[in-house]
Amino acid sequence: MKIINSHKNVSLEYEEDLILKIESLALKHYPNEFGGFLIGYYSDDLKTLVLTDVLSPNEYKSHRVLFERSAEGIKEKLLELFELNEKRYYVGEWHSHPDASSMYSLTDLNAMQSIAESETIRIKNPILLIVSINNQKLKNYTFYLYDNNTLFEYGRK
Amino acid sequence: MATDKTQHLQQVLETHRMAHIEKLLDKYKEKRQEVKEALEENYKDKIYNPINSGSYAKHTAINIKFDLDIVVPFKRNSFDTLEEMFNDVFDFLYEKYKDVAEVRKQKVSIGIIFDADDNGDEINIDVVAGRELNQDQYTEDHNLNLFVNSQYGLLDEKTYIQTNIQAQIDHIKGKNNERSIIRLLKIWKTTNNESYKSFFLELITIKAFDKESISGNLWDKLKSVMEYIKENITKDNFTLKDPGNTNNDVADTLEDWEKTNLSNKMSNMISNIENNSDNIKTYFPINEEFEEEDENKGQYGLKDASIVAPSIPNKSQQFG
Numbered sequence: 468m469k470i471i472n473s474h475k476n477v478s479l480e481y482e483e484d485l486i487l488k489i490e491s492l493a494l495k496h497y498p499n500e501f502g503g504f505l506i507g508y509y510s511d512d513l514k515t516l517v518l519t520d521v522l523s524p525n526e527y528k529s530h531r532v533l534f535e536r537s538a539e540g541i542k543e544k545l546l547e548l549f550e551l552n553e554k555r556y557y558v559g560e561w562h563s564h565p566d567a568s569s570m571y572s573l574t575d576l577n578a579m580q581s582i583a584e585s586e587t588i589r590i591k592n593p594i595l596l597i598v599s600i601n602n603q604k605l606k607n608y609t610f611y612l613y614d615n616n617t618l619f620e621y622g623r624k
Numbered sequence: 625m626a627t628d629k630t631q632h633l634q635q636v637l638e639t640h641r642m643a644h645i646e647k648l649l650d651k652y653k654e655k656r657q658e659v660k661e662a663l664e665e666n667y668k669d670k671i672y673n674p675i676n677s678g679s680y681a682k683h684t685a686i687n688i689k690f691d692l693d694i695v696v697p698f699k700r701n702s703f704d705t706l707e708e709m710f711n712d713v714f715d716f717l718y719e720k721y722k723d724v725a726e727v728r729k730q731k732v733s734i735g736i737i738f739d740a741d742d743n744g745d746e747i748n749i750d751v752v753a754g755r756e757l758n759q760d761q762y763t764e765d766h767n768l769n770l771f772v773n774s775q776y777g778l779l780d781e782k783t784y785i786q787t788n789i790q791a792q793i794d795h796i797k798g799k800n801n802e803r804s805i806i807r808l809l810k811i812w813k814t815t816n817n818e819s820y821k822s823f824f825l826e827l828i829t830i831k832a833f834d835k836e837s838i839s840g841n842l843w844d845k846l847k848s849v850m851e852y853i854k855e856n857i858t859k860d861n862f863t864l865k866d867p868g869n870t871n872n873d874v875a876d877t878l879e880d881w882e883k884t885n886l887s888n889k890m891s892n893m894i895s896n897i898e899n900n901s902d903n904i905k906t907y908f909p910i911n912e913e914f915e916e917e918d919e920n921k922g923q924y925g926l927k928d929a930s931i932v933a934p935s936i937p938n939k940s941q942q943f944g
Binding site: 513534556586591 | 638
């Protein structure tokens with residue numbers, strides 16, 4: 468799947484299998500929210516981001532309308548991915564919205580702003596994926612790109 | 625409207641990235657390779673492999689003023705004296721490039737400024753000739769003696785200085801937070817015509833991070849480092865040890881009055897910016913040449929010239 472962010476004129480690619488994996492993780496934690504770290508790599512010209520996997524947090528708090536993930540232990544995993552011949556990077560975050568839309572909240576925007584401003588984050592445009600689920604399945608999902616304190620939605624080509 | 629200080633500083637860093645001048649940088653790299661090969665060809669087994677050093681090797685370069693450095697490690701028995709070595713390298717480079725460049729003796733290096741090409745680009749390459757401290761030990765310890773051609777801090781003219789370029793490069797490895805602040809202070813120094821040495825700003829920034837608890841957003845960090853400089857630089861016992869030679873105190877490159885001056889400048893900058901956030905633009909200006917390009921260039925943005933370090937989330941985050 469390839470989608471485009473028209474604000475930044477960049478694209479995002481991912482396999483349907485990755486969405487199925489995320490759906491399964493989200494459903495497992497229903498009716499609470501769940502989420503984690505998005506992993507991927509950039510094309511040499513930095514025009515395309517390819518999502519390859521997700522990492523789940525070692526520690527988290529999960530509620531119906533709130534998800535808090537810790538960063539505990541993630542450094543070691545990310546450094547391992549960075550050492551691979553085909554380097555993989557932390558590129559953003561995902562979480563579920565049980566029985567709610569895939570629209571981001573103010574809390575989500577603030578989290579992405581904090582992430583982008585962190586000195587240990589070396590990317591300027593982290594990605595946010597929100598998956599809307601009910602008790603049975605994934606209803607919808609939306610990818611956002613963070614840029615200058617704003618989240619910009621990706622759209623189909 | 626007040627200026628968002630952190631956002632502004634991020635844009636300052638972004639517009640001063642080396643990636644904006646890729647074509648010019650390629651020319652620099654090409655010239656550096658050419659000079660390196662000429663030195664290797666001329667000195668053959670008198671030298672070890674020349675290494676790249678300077679701000680580009682340390683990822684602290686800014687695109688408004690930079691050069692590329694080559695360190696040429698000579699073997700202990702290659703010359704009787706360091707002065708002979710320095711002069712021989714100068715004579716060789718002068719003869720080789722006198723028709724296409726200005727070749728000049730600098731404090732501890734030889735500068736080659738190639739004449740502007742058709743696009744008006746001038747290429748600066750600095751060559752640092754060093755001699756290993758002990759016979760056959762360079763590959764083990766990387767210690768070098770450099771000839772000091774002119775007044776260098778407290779050192780007299782025509783003396784020598786021991787250093788270790790590799791240790792200097794290693795000293796800053798992996799220090800992303802420090803690099804951002806070093807680059808900002810270099811932008812301040814360059815755009816405000818300050819004469820502080822980049823190496824001095826580099827060491828004092830790293831020391832500030834070592835000694836103080838520096839955290840928060842980019843402005844918080846820059847301010848903490850400036851406060852550290854303001855509070856400490858004039859103290860009698862304040863030193864900045866060169867990681868390449870702990871006997872070399874880089875703080876000594878400033879006279880006492882210059883230290884007081886620097887402390888006052890830091891103090892003024894902090895209060896002026898805190899009183900009116902717009903003042904940050906005077907001390908830390910955006911490189912306007914690349915301002916528009918930055919806005920929407922069809923690329924995912926990186927804070928560094930390339931992915932030199934992975935992004936590591938370091939704190940908990942709440943999502944709703």
